Amino acid sequence: MSNAAGIAPDRVFLHIGLHKTGTTFLQNLLAANRAQLRAKGVDYPGGEGEPVQAFAALDLQGRRPRGYNDRRVEGSWDAIVTAVHQRGLPTALISDERLSMSTLKQVRRAVASFPSSQVHVIVTARDLGRIAVSAWQEDIKSDETWTWQQFVAAVKDPAQLAKSPARGFWLRQDLPKICETWESAVGACRVHVVTVARTGSSPEELLHRFAGVVGFDPDILSESATWSNETVGVAATEVIRRVNERLGGRLNQREHDRAIKNTLVHMLAERTEPKRFTLPADDVSWARSRADEMIAALQERGYPVCGDLDELRVVFNEDGRRPDDASDHELLDAALDALALLAERYATSWWVRRKANIEAEPGKGSVRSKARGAVFRSQRRAAELADHSSVAAKAVGAVLKARDRARIKARDRARD
Secondary structure (H helix, E strand, O other): OOOOOOOOOOEEEEEOOOOOOOHHHHHHHHHHOHHHHHHOOEEOOOOOOOOOHHHHHHHHHOOOOOOOOOOOOOOHHHHHHHHHHHHOOOEEEEEOHHHHHOOHHHHHHHHHOOOOOEEEEEEEEOOHHHHHHHHHHHHHHOOOOOOHHHHHHHHHOHHHOOOOOHHHHHHHHOHHHHHHHHHHHHOHHHEEEEEOOOOOOOHHHHHHHHHHHHOOOHHHOOOOOOOOOOOOOHHHHHHHHHHHHHHOOOOOHHHHHHHHHHHHHHHHHOOOOOOOEOOOHHHHHHHHHHHHHHHHHHHHHOOOEEOOHHHHOOOOOOOOEOOOOOOHHHHHHHHHHHHHHHHHHHHHHHHHHHHHHHHHOOOOOOHHHHHHHHHHHHHHHHHHHHOOOHHHHHHHHHHHHHHHHHHHHHHHHHHO
């Protein structure tokens, strides 16, 4: 428990995800409008010089990213609790989807950190059909190598619950168990389930529902968030999966995030594929049955719902593609795109550094040297223009013919 001094907020909202339920959209928007929220009495901790919410969630759970020791994680939970009390606003809001994976002990510690506040939990939820394919792709972006068939077979098999990938999936996505874990510390009436609307709905709907639970007007969020589409298509996902196989776990988590998740994935997300992948028809029956069980469990517990639990029922999308049906041609095309994009990124980033060093060198050229450089640059521009303009090509051709005449004349003089 944190012994934070200051003024305790009246209410603390812990948004715990779930994963792949619009959390990044909400978090980016809240962060971009932190000042507007604070002006209305809602503290969304973070910003320059302040504790990082993601580190706080990791610290609460004792988790450390694989392959490196980031000292910024240590003490982050107590630091963010202290920051909230020192600011002393009526409402505090902490959002990180890792919180959904908290154990009973970690949940109790989180709630006990705010002993004088009324703690509420917000759980954003999405239908299992969309979650399953999104979660598989997220695993691939995070250095995993299992195919869709391997993933879904494990997730569907209760006997594999203790092993990856089923273990990680259900720790993040078993909605009733996650709600019950947090209910043990705050009570059922303070576990708010916010459903994500059907595909095709505006993301603003999720924002309005979320804001309604916390108690702020979404219209105060006047700053647009920096948002990038991290969804890649069938072929690009398979290319990334095969790259992970070739890497063989040689990169630590920070290195892989930098090279793949935060670079290659962003690049490939800009490619357009005619259809996004969806849950295959032969997996729909299982997903519907499991979703119905979860909805019934939520109804039995009586959690307050913002939205509609029917939005969690699985709907088969006949227009989508299977996650695993990329052709060899599509894979080659996506792989070449990836290679070209990475080559461009490497070259431009290298040149930015190299150019700065070159330009820092003192100039040594004379007036004549600079004039020669200017002539060359003008000739190069003319040559580039000639590739696209018949008029310019005719002019450049005339120059080349003049050079030939001059060369022949110089040769004949040398013979004389």
